[in-house]
Amino acid sequence: MDTLAHGLWGGAVFGQREKGRWTWAFLLGMAPDLLSFGPFFLTRLGTIAERWGTRQRMEPPDPSIIPAYVYDAYDVTHSLVMWGLAGGLIWAFRRKWLWVWGAWALHILCDIPTHSTRFFPTPFLWPLDTPFVNGARWAAPGFMLANYSLLALTYLAIVLYKSKRNKA
Template sequence: MDVFSHTLWGYGLFGQKRPWLAMAMGAMPDMISFGAFALLRLVNGDYVPGKPDLEIIPAWCIVLYDLSHSLLISLLVVALVHRLWPGPAFAMLAWPFHIMLDIPFHTRHYFPTKFLYPLNDIFYDGIAWSRPLVWLPNIAGVLLVVGHRLWRRRQAANRAAA
């Protein structure tokens, strides 16, 4: 899924108390890999919008992608945070949710989601998220969860004002 959708899914589903953290955790897996690579290319003056070819993607970007897209690692980190400091743990669930969205909507041709990394390189050869079959329901889902979140925030603000 694209990073904007991940950010909004995070906000809509996990942004009740800590909306900025939920959005950041929703975006984080792609930002620390693709985002860092895009920033580096921008600084170097060779940034080209769109999906970069696999041949030019550096090994460090692929490792960061695999680490940040491990359901195993994300759940361990969220569980650890929940144990040490429970407050932010719910908003951090946007991270494993990001991975659960990527598992069925990445193909083996471009960054398949190795959700058990580093224990195992297993992945699901899914349907590319950019196809209308996936993209349009994604947008509908994003509108639904963000609309619901905004509606709930408005209700809470009205109750506080009454």
């Protein structure tokens, strides 16, 4: 799934329980991609802008032009094992489960069925052997439309629910 949609889902599901947590849930929802692809994208802004001007944007980039450190970072940030370990550490310090931390796991869970094995299948059990799932391609226009429609409906429902609750 695309990074922005990950952030929006994270905010919708994990950013509502406490006031002021939406931004955190939004950022944690995008973090797995920002921390793996982010630095690489910053060095390649020109090429990305060029690709957006052509039909190429619908196709994933050639995996061989992506440097190894992106793959390494992707393994770490897209692993439920690493997520659980980090969550356990946070819990040990706080003695309380950090609810917004769930936005990160939601990102990984959403990526599993929306990445094909050709382009960054989700290494959700890394460093253990992961049975890669050959999922649908999230960049397909039909999927994007359905996903963002669902997001719009979800946020509408949240706004309606909150305004009703505030009136009561």
